[in-house]
Amino acid sequence: MSEGFLLWSYLSSGQLLWLWVTLVAYAAGDWAFRASGRNPLANPVMLAVILLACVLWGTGTPYQSYFEGAQFVHFMLGPATVCLAIPLHANLGKLRRALVPILVALVMGSLTAVAVALGVAKGLGAGPELLASLAPKSATAPVAIGIAEALGGEPTLTAVLVLLTGMIGAIVVTPLLNLFGFKDWRARGFAVGVAAHGIGTARAFQVHETAGAFASIGMGLNAVLTAFLAPVVLRLFL
Amino acid sequence: MIPALVLILFCQLVGEVISRGAHLPLPGPVLGMILLLVGLSLSERLQAIVRPTAQGILGHLSLLFVPAGVGVVAHLPVLQSHGLALAAALVVSTIAAILVGAASFALVNKMMGGQADE
Numbered sequence: 163m164s165e166g167f168l169l170w171s172y173l174s175s176g177q178l179l180w181l182w183v184t185l186v187a188y189a190a191g192d193w194a195f196r197a198s199g200r201n202p203l204a205n206p207v208m209l210a211v212i213l214l215a216c217v218l219w220g221t222g223t224p225y226q227s228y229f230e231g232a233q234f235v236h237f238m239l240g241p242a243t244v245c246l247a248i249p250l251h252a253n254l255g256k257l258r259r260a261l262v263p264i265l266v267a268l269v270m271g272s273l274t275a276v277a278v279a280l281g282v283a284k285g286l287g288a289g290p291e292l293l294a295s296l297a298p299k300s301a302t303a304p305v306a307i308g309i310a311e312a313l314g315g316e317p318t319l320t321a322v323l324v325l326l327t328g329m330i331g332a333i334v335v336t337p338l339l340n341l342f343g344f345k346d347w348r349a350r351g352f353a354v355g356v357a358a359h360g361i362g363t364a365r366a367f368q369v370h371e372t373a374g375a376f377a378s379i380g381m382g383l384n385a386v387l388t389a390f391l392a393p394v395v396l397r398l399f400l
Numbered sequence: 401m402i403p404a405l406v407l408i409l410f411c412q413l414v415g416e417v418i419s420r421g422a423h424l425p426l427p428g429p430v431l432g433m434i435l436l437l438v439g440l441s442l443s444e445r446l447q448a449i450v451r452p453t454a455q456g457i458l459g460h461l462s463l464l465f466v467p468a469g470v471g472v473v474a475h476l477p478v479l480q481s482h483g484l485a486l487a488a489a490l491v492v493s494t495i496a497a498i499l500v501g502a503a504s505f506a507l508v509n510k511m512m513g514g515q516a517d518e
Binding site: 184185187188206208210214228229236238239240243245246247249250251256262263267270271272275276278282283288296299300302303304308316319322323326327328329331335339342345346347348349353354356357358360363367380382385386 | 405408409411412415426427428429430432433434435436437439440441447450451453454455457458461462463464465466467468469470471472473474475478479482484485486488489490491492493494495496497498499500501502503504505506508509512514516517518
């Protein structure tokens, strides 16, 4: 009994266990996603997060101890962002030809994301700190966190709202755009990159390479635009 | 794989130095991506070195968001007390932004006489 307890306290405070559990949870999520015939409702990120949240809750493990181990996976977000240059480079010609649609869709999509989120949240009684945390939620996590800090929001809450936005975007994008009959892969990918950053981009790559490349440029451009737009729009709602 | 990682991390490193040094709103990895894009445009050899590793990393992009996503558990009280406002704001704004973005792209493309990529 006490030996088992000692082993558990060693493992649960170390990095190996939580890194492994993260990979298992994602493998399970990805398996369920494939088994469901790639049903967008079975989003692998969401499934893995639910699974891990249950494991942490069931074992009484604080998020901080979990993150110690999972930070190796988290760290790879930076290099992965750099790697997005590869699909971007492969689609550079297509990007150049669609420069005007890209810029118009960027401004419209980004403005809609910030203004509608703040309007709905304020209408349902959210206070200033919550609105400041919510404003940059469509930008990629590291940028959104910086913006929220500057606006007087709660950065870690922003990180969660960014993640939830990405999961919602990844789940709704395919059925939504099919319903409205959008067929251009560039428009489909770009829109989800602007609205739902990296998770939307990962989803776009699962569907089509061109959509993925346009999603990554949407994500990159919206990271810049949100930094300028969020403070201006937030002022209108305070 | 090692030369590819050296190049990728070098781009990120230079991006971080520029971003922090010049206090830019752009994060280091995004600047690193732009730097690698410039490099790829200049050298075909660079493409051959980086491509296999980059595609391996991007093939599992979704996995990388999992640790931050689990942060939801640390914010359950706030999410519960403002659950409805936040859920409605996220769902409605994300759907609206995707539709407005895709529609503006398609409309402007059509107005300019561009071809759709289907």
